[in-house]
Amino acid sequence: MFEHISVNQNLIEMEYAVRGKISQRAAELEQEGQITIACNIGNPQALGQKPITFYRQVLSLLEYPNSITRERELSRHLNTLELSVDSYSDTVLNYAEDMLEKMKTGTGAYTESKGPLFIREAIAEFIDKRDDSDAGSGNGSDPESIFLTNGASDAARRILEILISDKSDGIMIPIPQYPLYSATIKRCGGTQVNYFLDEDSDWSVTSEILSESYDNAEKSEINIKAIVVINPGNPTGSILDEESIGLILDFAEKHDLAIIADEVYQDNLYGGSFTSFAKERGTRNILLFSLHSTSKGFHGECGHRGGYVEIRSNPEVNKSGIKLMDIFLKQASVSLCSNTIGQCLTYMMATPPEKGTNAFALYASEKTSILTDLEEKASMIIAAFKKMEGVKCFGRTGAMYLFPRIDHIPEGTNDFDYCMALLEETGLCTVNGEGFGQREGTNHLRIAFLPPITQLQEVLPQWIAFHNDYISA
Ligand SMILES: Cc1ncc(COP(=O)(O)O)c(C=O)c1O
The missing domain is CATH 3.40.640.10 (Type I PLP-dependent aspartate aminotransferase-like (Major domain))
Known part of the structure; x- marks a missing residue:
């Protein structure tokens, strides 16, 4: 049995805070039955974002091409019976068929190294x-x-x-x-x-x-x-x-x-x-x-x-x-x-569905709804920062994150302690600024603005209360 093994020292020294100690503690809390909110990572579907229907319908057909013929038949019958049941549109069926033709070997074969x-x-x-x-x-x-x-x-x-x-x-x-x-x-x-x-x-x-x-x-x-x-x-x-x-x-x-x-x-x-x-x-x-x-x-x-x-x-x-x-x-x-x-x-x-096709309207509305939702969630969190003493958030709102500076951290503590305490108190899992690098002497955290609006409505007041309490300790 191996007692010791020598490995690449670079991998021992390598760090990745997004899945570091704070998220490990969140996993422990989850194991203990507590609810945590994974704002430590830009992983939208883990926080309830629904996949774009067009993508998933096409993927399902690509993975099981036999279903294209079946779905075509089904949709013909449904049309004859004038039944409105969720089914694949012509655009989706044609798109998948076209892709399969171009791929030649389907999804289960290696492709050209660069990609087809x-x-x-x-x-x-x-x-x-x-x-x-x-x-x-x-x-x-x-x-x-x-x-x-x-x-x-x-x-x-x-x-x-x-x-x-x-x-x-x-x-x-x-x-x-x-x-x-x-x-x-x-x-x-x-x-x-x-x-x-x-x-x-x-x-x-x-x-x-x-x-x-x-x-x-x-x-x-x-x-x-x-x-x-x-x-x-x-x-x-x-x-x-x-x-x-x-x-x-x-x-x-x-x-x-x-x-x-x-x-x-x-x-x-x-x-x-x-x-x-x-x-x-x-x-x-x-x-x-x-x-x-x-x-x-x-x-x-x-x-x-x-x-x-x-x-x-x-x-x-x-x-x-x-x-x-x-x-x-x-x-x-x-x-x-x-x-x-x-x-x-x-x-x-x-190559998204083209305007005018019967898959476009749903695709476009899902896209707009996801982006509008993200913007609203960012605004909610920014509004909460304004109620937290000594919290300043610079920059425009792009990507999926806010990175506020926390100016009044109690002496002897730092942003890691803050994020850990925030997690224990509210279930919010964030990443402390040090994980991304920051100017010495400053404290930050990163939050991904991805949880559902209803969850934010619940947790943001708790965060504000936690913060104002924490910094006055
Ligand atoms: C700036 C940036 N680059 C790359 C990635 C990794 O993306 P992917 O899932 O495509 O590997 C991320 C993930 O959060 C990111 O924020």
Whole structure:
């Protein structure tokens, strides 16, 4: 029997607070029969968000193609009998049939390592439509530069694994950040180089902030390879304007850095507007990785692990004659392919039902209802913060999170103690600011604004009471 085993030290040191001690305590409380509310993670369906009907109907047909014929027959009979029973529309049946034809081998076979070409073509079209770009003008999206992934987390891991050789390789990440980045840099053995977003200016970024971080790392002989940008931001919810994107592009160009643009919240804007890094980059020769996912937005299909990375620019690596995308392909081939259901969802995200079809109205109303609901929930929580002494929340409301600063934490305690006590008292499971990084001496927490409105109506007054009591202790 093994008594000891030596493992990769990086994995021992790696941390991921979103599922750290606070959520472990929440799991214990649940085991003891207490109700907790999982606001520690952006996992909408775990908090009651219903899946988009169109997605699930198509998926069910893809998984069991025989049901297409049966459903067609059924719907004909129902029409003859003039019965209105929930059934699959023509649009859904035709869509699934068309997909199966294009997939050729169904959902149970490995696909091309990059993902099937027809899905990559659909994604390229989706990107061009979103960015008002086209291949003819030189700034369009190329299906050959798109790789399907098991969610954006997988994309981030693949990119960092390729960029980082050892500890001297640095990756600039925003602080606060989504800890996928700090954890993956650690796991790959690289060095995390922080750039601190300016909280008082709504978590903005300036050239000075970027240069200061770069210069300090350079003095420590860190070779910075890339800069990570999360837009809209997690945990801050901030949305970058074109000017800020422009200055990050200038900075990357000046220092020969790749940009990793995590754009998984591009639909979570609540009145704000999204500009992609690909669009602002135009035809500039800057290496850009853009990440997207079916987990977020209004899709909320976290468990199905769909996503993609689009790579702009294809430099030669290590003066070997080999191109970056060849390495990407080799890396993808080792895992054979990303999961096929995630691929199918990514296709549906890129190619939703068209206006005028009989599936469109339901799809559009579910989409609007999810996004409106999220906005309302964010406003409810922001209104509650106003009743908590010393709680300030900066930034616009994007993504799925609020990241308030808690200014009056009692001496000798910190935001971890606060979040633990909040959990014990109210069942609300949040993540303390330290898990994302924060300026020394400040205290924050992140809450995902996902629980149902009725649950928020119940728990927010309890939180306000808890807070005002906690800080006066
Ligand atoms: C900024 C950001 N990137 C990536 C992810 C991971 O997404 P996925 O489920 O696609 O792996 C998350 C999940 O919360 C996220 O917030």
